[in-house]
Amino acid sequence: MVARERSGGMAVRCARRIGVAASVAANLAFLAMYIHRRYFGGGRSDGGGGSGKEITTVEPSKGKPPVTPDSVVNLDQGDPTLYDEFWRLMGGRATITIPGWQTMSYFSDLGGFCWFVEPGFERQVRRLHRLVGNAIVDGYHLLVGTGSTQLFQAALFALSPAEDGEPMSVVSPAPYYSSYPSVTNFLNSGLYRWDGDANTTFAGDTCIELVCSPNNPDGGIRKAVTKSKSGKTIHDFAYYWPQYTPITEAADHDIMLFTVSKCTGHAGTRLGWALVKDMEVAQKMTKFIELNTIGVSKDSQLRAAKILKVVCDGYELSPTSKVNLLFHFAQRKMAERWSRLRAVVATSGIFSLPDKLSSYCMFAKEVVSANPPFAWLRCHKDGVEDFESFLRERKIITRGGSKFGVDERVVRISMLDTDEAFNVFLGRIASLK
Amino acid sequence: MVARERSGGMAVRCARRIGVAASVAANLAFLAMYIHRRYFGGGRSDGGGGSGKEITTVEPSKGKPPVTPDSVVNLDQGDPTLYDEFWRLMGGRATITIPGWQTMSYFSDLGGFCWFVEPGFERQVRRLHRLVGNAIVDGYHLLVGTGSTQLFQAALFALSPAEDGEPMSVVSPAPYYSSYPSVTNFLNSGLYRWDGDANTTFAGDTCIELVCSPNNPDGGIRKAVTKSKSGKTIHDFAYYWPQYTPITEAADHDIMLFTVSKCTGHAGTRLGWALVKDMEVAQKMTKFIELNTIGVSKDSQLRAAKILKVVCDGYELSPTSKVNLLFHFAQRKMAERWSRLRAVVATSGIFSLPDKLSSYCMFAKEVVSANPPFAWLRCHKDGVEDFESFLRERKIITRGGSKFGVDERVVRISMLDTDEAFNVFLGRIASLK
8 A cells, every 4th residue: 555655646646535545547557657658559460350450540549568578467457358369269250330420319219218228239138148047137127337337336326215314335245346445435425335344344224235246356156145124235247257157047136237348358348237127226227327427338339239249149150169159268268377377376385266166057058167357366475464565576466455355465366368468477476485 | 397297207206306307318208208119210221331231230229210290309408410411421431440359458548648548539639629729739638538427527526625524516607507416416425516506606615617618508608707716617618619609719728528429419429528737637537437437438439539530631631622521511500500590589479599699710710600509499478487398288398497597488409400300390489479
């Protein structure tokens, strides 16, 4: 925390104001400090995109700079660049073309439940859940958001009581996703407030419990822990996909949040969706998004619809192909990375990881092991009290335990970055004894 | 208000909770009531888009249904479908193609001021302001938002004091944009709260004044009215473009908000930008967007970059063409509509409009008249106390004065809809005596 403040500037001062230091900006400040230069591209070929280049005359950004054996490795955010390889393999199949005169109106679907949901996007999302079997969609209202982060706030707004009074308590068992406290509290809302670890907080008669499963950061399978009869839950299912965890049931909770970012890897589209059982709650969530951003990018929705269509087509139209199967591709990559990481940790003598979980997966139709999106790595070496700082000195950027409500001898490490970043990270970890 | 509540359902109950009835949802509830059916397309040809159709297999939504002589005409929102014609004329020139493997990372520009701004988008925005001359860009930080609505909230967040205490007063002179109160108050933030008409409210020592110029709803040219030394301003310049008003100066205020929606007509991309003088304010605004939505759709940014490029190219690369000039196209359309509306109002005997404003426009290099995006129409007919309801009974949906902080004998009417909608509206107005 002290080291963080030294380098952070405004972003960090702002985070401190709301009492939570974990933030994308703060970590970017670190990265920028190491990079020391403006980065505009290079490192990636233009292959695989078909005719894209002639038409798209505005060059898109390239994300993070490539990792080299001597560079900083930033595994702080779960930037899902692991998926880049799959989508290049797909070539032009997931390419989308939008003429200048399309999607100009604010309105997507005036006759539907939510006026800003693109019908094509909704169809592909429902199709995907039926394919994977991870959530019930029949009888559910579908909402779209600018990432599931916006939908999380929409759900807090919808579940908080309409009457004036004390803010609703928002809780989650530690270790909890580091953004929950800051996103809940940054506007100092009178409707809801972060109340900490659901295991230790007395949240009064009512509260909103955030249930993240598989859990960010530690990959644990979670059920609601609060006992209050009138308590409400928000199920954050960003990682309930076959590449990360066995699909053990078609979930049917009141509010279930998903995101394109962690399903297909398209974080830059900023698109999430919610399946909501109760109509009034879904209407209030719609209202939040109306007031917050007057709907959600249609361009992103069209693009996501195309991408999800390609994923579903891969399974439904050419199931014997080994190339077109997104979840199989990602599961293989994740399993290989986890196997290598566990081997390094086992021989290190100073590190440990949560136990490996296995279950029968209804999607894979066999017993499979979980491959969580983050490694929750604990350090047992004497004298290392602040593991995040210890790793940062070795040019590995991670997110320390205190941001997740636990101690500082544990860190969260993204398993979703590029092969180059993962390999350099693994090499550095292997050299530590 | 009473009629509104009868039909509105949840959206309206929610609006009442925050004390403000004006909302997109409430008005959509009306429209839906009239439409009585799910609407999926029709009415538009596929011409002009070049090769779009083969590649884009997910059909985009079509916006509002076409207007017929007997149908409801919804001129409540400023849905900018007037621009559809221009972009069809442009054919494939503004088409964008995005391969499946592009823009996957969260990050757009790690070396730049704001990590989620696409460099190509920023370049075109700065180029556009230099072309039009409506705002100074040198020395300003550029931020992108999910519409200017998100940036408005980001600015409130950034300008409110960091210390605990009373919420900052937010004011604007009536008639003010109907969304300001609801967007300011919906989360019951402890940082800021809506305090009403800047002309009549004593806002204490400090306040944030919202300066919308040309003003939504009445088209007036506005300067800040509050006198407090420590007061802050947010300049909402959504309509400070040559088609709506003479460009009389290159504005250089502390925070200036713009939106693609009202500049080029692409409301569905949900993209706005802010020019911000002070670095700390810009950093706090960036922080807001990080916490609220972890950045802004890259797909929308790429698309907007392409569209703004085509606008600038039209003036800079082929200035003698009459076809490629967006602002000239829109100015002609708006001027024609205003001329017809003023003629109808002049002969009606029961309606009035704000006076016509003219000035020398630095962009057009001649004296031109303003053509505001909304008609602020007042009814002087005896017995009409609620003009919005009066028009609604005649199947014209508008937004009544009470939502803008004034009386109910005046309404706001969008001038930006399709020719069909405008013509039907004008015919109905002409028949009222």
